[in-house]
Amino acid sequence: DSGVTQTPKHLITATGQRVTLRCSPRSGDLSVYWYQQSLDQGLQFLIQYYNGEERAKGNILERFSAQQFPDLHSELNLSSLELGDSALYFCASSVVGQGRGGYTFGSGTRLTVV
């Protein structure tokens, strides 16, 4: 157990629908990152939050949004889903400012859009 908890583990939904993925960071970590991993794209950075505020943005579609709550858990919202959104979505956490140490990843949510 990495200490980063993602729910649900699997999600199957239809095109056009909206889903919410949840992430609880490792205890003490203030920063949360979301990554998408698809078969042909590898790990793509979506967005980072630090202590409730958006810190960095990557290749995140306008149909996607995220937030980090006061208790530091984060949610990634995916709307108007398309078949191409099927992927593994990973959350990772870290202590920003530590200067060293990578992320700790959760075990991911596998999203299948049918």
Next chain:
Amino acid sequence: GESVGLHLPTLSVQEGDNSIINCAYSNSASDYFIWYKQESGKGPQFIIDIRSNMDKRQGQRVTVLLNKTVKHLSLQIAATQPGDSAVYFCAEKTGGGNKLTFGTGTQLKVEL
């Protein structure tokens, strides 16, 4: 098990041999590098890291080498074991913040 990528480079080694996994990074300003291991159905797991002011760092059975001149990173695994079978990613960090950019990954297969 499930495949992380359809077109990942693959390295096949015999159990007990040494493995060398290579990575070319993109940004000469990157100052911190990490190797991750991802087993089937799991999230990436930290293996070893190195700062740009070093050219070698050793861990338990693993060594990372950094060549900044040619922007090349390698991971050496000594006495490779079946449990080392996984996809290995290099990642680089540039400047402030903690955003990591990941390489495409290499599939390591250990043959008995």
